[in-house]
Amino acid sequence: MxxxxxxxxxxxxxxxxxxxxxxxxxxxxxxxxxxxxxxxxxxxxxxxxxxxxxxxxxxxxxxxxxxxxxxxxxxxxxxxxxxxxxxxxxxxxxxxxxxxxxxxxxxxxxxASFTARPLRQRERVRAYFHVFVYTDSELGNEAGERACTLNLSGLGCYIVTCVEHSVGQIVWLKFMDHPDVPAISSKVVWRKPWGEGVGLPGLGLMFLNLKPEQTELVETLIKSSASYRQK
Structure with missing residues (x-):
């Protein structure tokens, strides 16, 4: 380590x-x-x-x-x-x-539970989007955990949530305003529990096997967030 x-x-x-x-x-x-x-x-x-x-x-x-x-x-x-x-x-x-x-x-x-990695080379921006988090890819919106992204890159994102998940757990992320895009399979690479450390509680997620429409959505959200912050 x-x-x-x-x-x-x-x-x-x-x-x-x-x-x-x-x-x-x-x-x-x-x-x-x-x-x-x-x-x-x-x-x-x-x-x-x-x-x-x-x-x-x-x-x-x-x-x-x-x-x-x-x-x-x-x-x-x-x-x-x-x-x-x-x-x-x-x-x-x-x-x-x-x-x-x-x-x-x-x-x-x-x-020890954090997945070590170098600083992400791809564009990473502050991005605030409402998302549903599922532990089963087949669940509907009503069963999804409600959370919000804090930042976003082509490789993954950080979501603010107080719900506990294990490092290594697979979850599915669905952007609330884009219901037609399938939920994105993601791996929990690290977690910040509520009340511990500095910063907002939540999960660091790494996207897995993005489909073309998912990649297009992530890139669109990154560009829109970057443009908004430059205004």
Missing amino acids: KLLLVSGPGEARNAFLRELTSFADVEVECVAHPDEIESVLTNESVSGILFNIATMVREKNYNKRRIIEFTEMYPVVRLRYNLQAGTVHVLHYDQIVEREDTLRRFVLEEC
């Missing part, structure tokens, strides 16, 4: 690395500045990103919107190092979780 640690060199970074390698067989790629993240993610498949809070506060000049997008694509956690006590704390939102195994759980549960 490979993780990305955003932390300047020094005692805090060393403490994070010691903690991470003490309970898991992980490879950790380190970058000193937030703007270096994208170059790593473009070429490497990582299972999670860890931010040193002190680094993020000190390095003020970076693309904050892009960081928010990363939190919607990967398991993410923020770290704080207590120099006096020599302890590592994990933060979700503005709360410190004081359990000693918090970092362990983040790595062994959230990161």
Whole structure:
């Protein structure tokens, strides 16, 4: 498993690395500045990103919107190092979780269940569409879980939902305003449970075996969303 640690060199970074390698067989790629993240993610498949809070506060000049997008694509956690006590704390939102195994759980549960992948090369846009999510391709609209997309690419999407699904589960996605297009078979590649981590709860989906009419619909929705945001 490979993780990305955003932390300047020094005692805090060393403490994070010691903690991470003490309970898991992980490879950790380190970058000193937030703007270096994208170059790593473009070429490497990582299972999670860890931010040193002190680094993020000190390095003020970076693309904050892009960081928010990363939190919607990967398991993410923020770290704080207590120099006096020599302890590592994990933060979700503005709360410190004081359990000693918090970092362990983040790595062994959230990161381990995430399908590692490099940053998507195809166009990815913010896209808000109402969708029905099915666990059976034959079910009708009345049986579908109601959700909403947050972003969309030719490879997949992120949907906002509080309903729990397992990583690896196959679901079918149907866009509410396009009932004539068959539901798209999709694989859950990662999940963000409600109340955990930063960002909206939901599922990262990878499209499977798109049919021509499905591909055409996805491309049309991407173009319309991109055009709308440029206005």
